[in-house]
Amino acid sequence: MKLPNQRWIISSPDPKIVEQLVQTTGLLPLMAQVLVNREINTPELAQVYLEPESQLLPQPLEEFPDLGVSVELLQDAIASQDKIVICGDYDADGMTSTALLLRALKHLGADVDYAIPSRMKEGYGINTRIVEDCASSGVGLILTVDNGISAYEPIARAIDLGLSVIITDHHDLPEKLPPADAILNPKLLPESSPYRGLAGVGVAYILAVTTAQNLGLLKGLTDQLLELFTLGTIADLAPLVGVNRRWLKRGLRKLPKSQLAGIQALIQMAGVSEEQKQLQPDDIGFKLGPRINAIGRIGDPQLVIELLTTDEEGLALERAMQCEQINQKRQQLCKKIEEEAINLIETLPVNWQQDRVLVIVQPHWHHGVIGIVASRLVERYGAPVFIGTYEEEEPEKIRGSARGIEEFHVFEALEFCDDLLGKYGGHKAAGGFSLPIQNLEAFKERLSRFAHQCLKPEYLKPLIKIDAQTDFKQLTPYLYQQIDNLQPWGIGNDFPVFWTANVKLIEQRIVGQKHLKLVLAQEDGTEIKAIAWRWADYFPLPTCLDIAYKLKENHWNGNTTIELEIIGIRLPQNIRATKKAVFQHQGREYACSFWESLNELRIRNAQGKVLAVNRGKRIGLLGTNRDNAQEVDVTQPHYYQLIKAAMAALNMEK
Missing domain, CATH: 3.90.1640.30 (inorganic pyrophosphatase (n-terminal core))
Incomplete structure (x- = not known):
């Protein structure tokens, strides 16, 4: 079972401030919480946010x-x-x-x-x-x-x-x-x-x-x-x-x-x-x-x-x-360079987790689109990305683009490398730079030193920032109307993200070759439809999940319904194994557990390695955690016999 490697930050604003905004603005508590998360935490700031024209601007x-x-x-x-x-x-x-x-x-x-x-x-x-x-x-x-x-x-x-x-x-x-x-x-x-x-x-x-x-x-x-x-x-x-x-x-x-x-x-x-x-x-x-x-x-x-x-x-x-x-040509270039970059990162391999920054340079990449590719690599790996290519006119020079993450300041990182660079500029989230090719290794080392000053290893995952926990009964057209009335959402004022715990997956299918179409339900039977863009790689998802999402309106045949756009998932934090057992196999001791809500069997050896396999699947995962686990074919005899022994042990525990 392959899941997105994400980190979630869930906001927890002061309930008294949220209640004060509910009283003074008439907003739903969920939306008042969204405002407080945006540091709009007084009635005066809320008034300007809700009615920007009411603010007296200095000339x-x-x-x-x-x-x-x-x-x-x-x-x-x-x-x-x-x-x-x-x-x-x-x-x-x-x-x-x-x-x-x-x-x-x-x-x-x-x-x-x-x-x-x-x-x-x-x-x-x-x-x-x-x-x-x-x-x-x-x-x-x-x-x-x-x-x-x-x-x-x-x-x-x-x-x-x-x-x-x-x-x-x-x-x-x-x-x-x-x-x-x-x-x-x-x-x-x-x-x-x-x-x-x-x-x-x-x-x-x-x-x-x-x-x-x-x-x-x-x-x-x-x-x-x-x-x-x-x-x-x-x-x-x-x-x-x-x-x-x-x-x-x-x-x-x-x-x-x-x-x-x-x-x-x-x-x-x-x-x-x-x-x-x-x-x-x-x-x-x-x-x-x-x-x-x-x-x-x-x-x-x-x-x-x-x-x-x-x-x-x-x-x-x-x-x-x-x-x-020209935009269609740009899309094709981006796709080609992104595929080449991912291939390089994963086959060389590039040790970006140890360096805490991903630096990748190749000839023949187009200067004009490497910034877009850098953004996509940040989304994929959750690390700051510095991507470059050689100047056509001056092949001994490299020109590049950089994109950062929440805890990393791109312009300060470039300033830290000032003596190694030619021209450079930018701000916290993005920048551009050039340097002589002979300075490339020193540049990588210096960036890594800067990254170690501000980034902990756990920061190197794509970040999901969440506003509030909800249940499906709260996801009403009136809530969506309040969200829509507070447009424009965007950079610095992100579209609200909610999360719901212990959601059951009723249906899931791949659509358009790349996307997942889902039907989700809570324990009380409330159902809702959802889409997860470009998530076909994670099919099939476990049957029980915590989900993070944005609300969307779907217009079809004259009907308007509320749907979810899934942006994050994780295994529920409070689920427990349905069955557990310890057993001997070929002279070695193993512990095993079956997680019914995930439909997953896990077998752990004395060294801490875990084999995880979903019932009915040929491919399982083997490793000390999901981040480093390798896919294995569990129909191979030694895995098959081990799984058979584990299931026998679990059945004896009934």
Whole structure:
């Protein structure tokens, strides 16, 4: 029996605080508990969470010290028709930020163009080549979006050449800030600021709106900018808290009826229902966002800029179709590289559990998709992942992507390796880096040293964070309605996860070759249907389980029912063996037990090795625990005779 190797963290908030929120908000106790788990633990915080528009926001001009200077620089450039170049980035955040400011500045009458570095040849962020090209073509003002905070040398070069520079970025701050004329970065604000969680597109949004307001030209621009902010913020996995939550709640209602030809074309290509009153973050995160991100990863970002700035429906549809084709190619690349990576990890083998970090580098992998593969490897192994490939132009250099886990800070890990690296950047959860090939072994060793400082061995399992224990009678349409009313859920405000103990598995079958369709029941006979995505490898599941899940609505033939999306399972913590016995076989002593709820026989030898086999199955597991157990064919004579002796001993115990 093979089960997911997970660790569960079950929240246990103060019942008095939960009860206080129930009294003041009218929420169900389960939902009040969810809010407390999100650190929304006072009536005042709950009021802002439930009704984001009720919060009195400080004006951006009061919060961002350099916003006034930035607006003046833009107004002067527009008035004097100085050429402005937006230096963007090739991910969804960078491309939506670039499109947002292009739309805004053109609306305001600016002479504006954009430049995005080549992912393959130059890597992330503004560089000296872009700066010198701008200087030689008469540009007066460079405006970075979603990059620039770590680009000291290129910015210094721009200032030396007489250009004005505004940096808008949201990445972590380096020790020495670049000598720009103005810097807008939420990381410069206090932790308590509602603007602190903005993505790059959020900073661009504030700059565009404030400039348009100052010029009295915001009319006709508001919805366009809000829609691009919404698209970029969710696609960049920015935290859905503070002003992000407030503005996204509004923006998600606008998107189904978007006035932007490009967003309408994307919605059409992605198969998102236009009948929805509002889009959900998942519609963007899993459908619209990847089609944009795919271009930056393996295509030409100009496609996305044209898609999001054109007002021609024909051109928008053409560009959306190109995004679709490139996204399909990206999916194939990801699948191939992921399979190769898993094969390498498990056949070499890579000793990531001892190192507490998984570092894997191969030639010929595509730079543009290794970050996605890193995320999938984190999901599979539950360890921080640093994945790299060789530069095409400079084969003696490695470029890579990193993804972290809850207790691991990626950017701090990269800083710990500073002297071994070339360029690097990122934040707690993700980062990018480059290094000379001769430093690879030292880099692995240094990362392992950093990981040993913050990770215990038990952390190296995929994490399931759970809000509350429930029984099936509590899973009502009214509960689902309260969950739905509290959208948007997402990064920093995760969709609620519940768990139920000692669930009986009534039916299970594989659907679509990869997924499990289940019917579950509690002891009182209450049944519910469930789906477990990509869990066919665990078929058949034991007949008694603890389950962790999200609630989903299923619409079929005009009927709406509540179903479960299973994300975690474990053997019940309180089950006991139905029968136990000790017996002799071929001169050796064994202990055996039969677990009726799991339909499983376990036989333990004197050395602590256990043979576990489900009744009627040819394949069993042999090892000291399930993590290191190997599959064995129990029809082989020595296993078969041992099982026969164990069953005889158990039958004598009746």
